[in-house]
Amino acid sequence: MSEPQHAYAWQMPQWQDLQRLISVERLPHALLLSGPSAIGKLRFAQALAGYLLCESPGTLAACGECRSCHFQGEGAHPDFKEICPEEGKRQIGVDQVRSLHQFSAQHAHRSGGRKIVLIHPAEAMNANTANALLKTLEEPASGTLLILVSHSSSQLLPTIRSRCLQLSFGVPRPELTEPWLRDYVGDQVTALRLLAETGGRPLAARQVFDDDGLASRERFDQGLIALVDGQSSPLQFAKEMLDADLLGVLDWWVARLLSLSRHQLAGQALTAPSWQRFKSLPEKSVITGLERALKLRASFSRGVGLNKQLILESLFLEWTQLCQNRAVA
Numbered sequence: 383m384s385e386p387q388h389a390y391a392w393q394m395p396q397w398q399d400l401q402r403l404i405s406v407e408r409l410p411h412a413l414l415l416s417g418p419s420a421i422g423k424l425r426f427a428q429a430l431a432g433y434l435l436c437e438s439p440g441t442l443a444a445c446g447e448c449r450s451c452h453f454q455g456e457g458a459h460p461d462f463k464e465i466c467p468e469e470g471k472r473q474i475g476v477d478q479v480r481s482l483h484q485f486s487a488q489h490a491h492r493s494g495g496r497k498i499v500l501i502h503p504a505e506a507m508n509a510n511t512a513n514a515l516l517k518t519l520e521e522p523a524s525g526t527l528l529i530l531v532s533h534s535s536s537q538l539l540p541t542i543r544s545r546c547l548q549l550s551f552g553v554p555r556p557e558l559t560e561p562w563l564r565d566y567v568g569d570q571v572t573a574l575r576l577l578a579e580t581g582g583r584p585l586a587a588r589q590v591f592d593d594d595g596l597a598s599r600e601r602f603d604q605g606l607i608a609l610v611d612g613q614s615s616p617l618q619f620a621k622e623m624l625d626a627d628l629l630g631v632l633d634w635w636v637a638r639l640l641s642l643s644r645h646q647l648a649g650q651a652l653t654a655p656s657w658q659r660f661k662s663l664p665e666k667s668v669i670t671g672l673e674r675a676l677k678l679r680a681s682f683s684r685g686v687g688l689n690k691q692l693i694l695e696s697l698f699l700e701w702t703q704l705c706q707n708r709a710v711a
């Protein structure tokens with residue numbers, strides 16, 4: 383029997399909030415789990431679905447042994463539907479959402495049981511798709527719970543947001559996530575470094591570890607130092623990075639500028655010690671650079687076609703000029 387999914391330890395406050403609603407039978411017909419990406423919202427939603435479908439749940443999770451849990455473990459529960467972009471696509475199709483009408487019209491397979499629909503990420507619905515979902519939200523079928531997971535809930539239609547009970551998830555505190563990450567990576571120093579590199583988002587930290595991302599980030603830092611020292615050019619540096627994943631490069635760039643800005647404005651320690659030399663750059667320019675990097679990363683995540691080499695060249699050309707003006711190089 384497969385182990386039932388639990389919410390993560392750092393999600394206990396949200397889990398307990400929901401349990402209170404469940405115990406007094408006040409669970410609404412739609413939930414919106416919102417917060418930054420890579421902090422475990424999807425896992426929370428899956429654990430909740432398993433818990434609500436389970437025939438004899440414990441306090442923290444489904445039993446893992448009943449018929450319902452068995453179906454869930456096989457990914458074949460007749461009363462559970464998961465909607466996310468199909469393979470190779472970035473958006474959820476309108477037909478995927480329309481199929482919900484039929485699903486909610488059916489009776490649950492277990493008498494008196496719930497049906498659950500999980501939609502993630504909810505911002506992957508365009509206006510047509512979102513409007514199709516609104517129909518389901520406006521006429522909720524009794525016994526169907528919709529769980530929407532969103533990394534940027536401000537992008538959702540206000541009419542969708544207002545029909546859901548919103549459960550917010552912030553970036554968890556490192557003392558809650560570090561033990562979990564340490565178990566995975568093997569030591570505390572690496573765990574804390576990974577969390578610092580990813581703005582405290584535990585699943586992003588684990589991904590960086592799996593991709594050997596600490597080594598690539600060191601390579602990027604060294605390349606940048608060589609660039610401002612005049613040992614390489616923006617063109618050359620951009621070329622060297624072409625084999626790297628652009629999202630990974632932008633993640634690194636965002637993380638470094640964020641760390642530099644926090645160092646300048648709030649005296650926080652720099653994530654990468656080699657960035658000490660940039661601490662006298664104008665604060666405003668660092669913030670402008672950060673805003674631009676965040677926009678680029680968001681466009682790239684949305685699938686906007688970007689010319690990788692041109693983007694990197696212009697980013698590093700600007701940085702070199704900024705450093706030259708301040709005689710950092």
Ligand SMILES: [Zn+2]
Binds near residue numbers: 435437438444449
């Ligand atoms: Zn069970």
